[in-house]
Amino acid sequence: MKFGMNKLLTPFRIIVLSYIIAMAVFSILLYLPVSSLPGEAVSYQEALFTAVSAVSVTGLTVVNVSETYSGAGVFFLALAIQLGGIGVMTLGTFVWMVLGQKIPLSRRMLIMVDQNQISFAGMVKLMRGILFVAIGIEVVGALILGTYYMNFFDTAQEAYYQGAFGALSAFTNAGFDVTGQSLVPFADDYFVQLVNILLIFAGAIGFPVLLEIREYFNPENKQFRFSLFTKISVSTYFIVFVIGAAGLWLMEIGAYYEGMPWHQQLFFSMFNSATARSGGLSTMDVSDLTLASLLFLSGLMIIGASPSSVGGGIRTTTLAVMFLTIRSFILGRSDVKAFGREIHQEDRQKAFIVLSVFMVGLFFAVILIAVFEQANDIALMAIVFDASSAFGTVGLSMGITDELTFASQSILMTLMLIGRVGLVAFLFSIRAQDKKTPYKHPTERIIIG
Template structure:
């Protein structure tokens, strides 16, 4: 029995099982009466949806957080966001270290899978550094926002409470808020928006990138070289961000932004281009955007953040490798080269597998929810496309239909949020059958493609 369990529970399945257990635990904690405000009742399915959204750091919700959850409930919600954002194995490693336990090979393998790494060496040190760096960024963000919020709130305690939660939800790209209005109250406060955008960048750019930047700044080594991953990730992330800003500005110039001052237009476009990649925070009612903009923002949510970050989606490196491969094919080159390096053939294959699965998943989910909600007059097709993109990209932006959807449709969204958080490759590898050695080969024959 033990051998069967050991063979069945591969590292990928163990990671997925850990996330499922975490979601169930937090769903129960959020369901407890102590987690609710006096006189408020919360059904288990609503608490389950909230838990899945928090652990997957998405932000879609069927409840109003400050009206529904007590301070205890908000603490459980924040803890779920932290677990989902930093990663179960990062926090698990920290607990093991506090208990003085030695991290064995199987646990190092789980860490490697959870963080999309390719080597065992330095895993424990990496987890420790990631956790300390993440907590330090959140603490600095909480202090800056909390201190600034004193002018907005009645007490210092409330200001730092809002600041701490705001820093956590921005860095983890979770999208939840305890204002009840996201960041709409700060639509004209560019300082708050700047701090939040910087926290979103820090969380979504990827932990390996942060660690390399930290090493570069603290090292006196003049020969230090950034990895290909960091170069491609940073370039792609900010290129898509800039395209997002320009796209939103052009599409809304004569619609929602008409009559607004230029600096209001630019600040709104910058914030929502950054937030739509995975964060899910907003300084306006997103449903006020025009149809083309909603489709454009949906594409940004689908692209998502970087690998080994708090965000989900297709991921920046997937997009980069895909376009670089197409470019090389168009130029008649077999190898994919960038920044003086050659992309591994296996990475090209993974990129197209992820892209194909993602597109099929989005289409299937839109079709399924459309069929389930065809008699729901409060839901339109663009709302469903936007909601599905938000869930699969673990973003959290919504046109406001989440609570109007039927339970089966909400279950579809929960599945999308779950797969979006654990990662498509991890999900596919968890169901992959064990490879068997082939003792013979079939003749090769060409196929007509395209």
């Protein structure tokens, strides 16, 4: 294969393998006695699930982090979250550069696959930009939250420790917390919620978008124009966010929100809409919501974040291309246009493949978990919710994760891995090599629909 790679070890397979290796390494680190608090024993299965959840920046847990892991364990957890959030190849390439090594073409191609790009030109520049922007946002978030948390914690050290981990978890959309209660203690603190919403936005909107926004404010680039990707992903992301908040408000106004002041209803709706897209943090027990809201949140988790971001799901551009294609069909048009540009036929095909495979995979995952949990009498809605959360790398849960058998937890771990790698990259990793056929069969139409 090109760039000296083995035919069996394609860039897509290397990426999948890299994440699997990272998960295995962190499972061992989290299993070490030094990672646990005195008197707390963590099984390897629990360490493995936590490592997979951290590297995939999901946030589903089978243990209480604050009551289980020591300072060393939290450090390993934070490192796993950072690695998974920025990307294995991005962080690995940075280390490569620090050591003074040149970046070969094969490694640039791996960065392209890891960041879900369509061209490997400018990959090193992209990697630098991602790293510096991500660290910059996390540091600013840590300073803001840490300073504010001094009002709630006894020492500045504890306040900034909570702020740093909280900013990392929110920006990477990891959903982990070291409070043991997520953001439930701040259910009435709109400042903390707003900062976390902005951090979730920054991580889920997509690294290329953040870099384009940075270039837009660069005074030297007076002729800068946003790409079609940025226009579609940003507009879709915020349209879904508004629809999510409005939908939750309408479904809960006579239920969970009954008797609440309007501003509390607003922030519950806004935060749940934002966190369900990939964040995984919570200001309430989602199990208290109505069945309609739980199904609605599952839909938001399935949609997920934007491509080349820390989030999972089918991604915003997939949803946008799907609706734009349907709209063009209804209007009798053969082409699909948005913002004065025509969307490539291959991208339209990918969108429907991603949606189809995602839904089929989720369907079978729910069935398998239901089979494995027949003796445990777990509600179907809880299975659907947690499976959607795992596949979308969100981290919200109805509280059943630690009650599941290891077989069911293995299904969730598989969903988290695929969700982090991305469906397109995963499908390419199992796809056979292109083969040219020496002949073509006659074409015949079939009935559809």
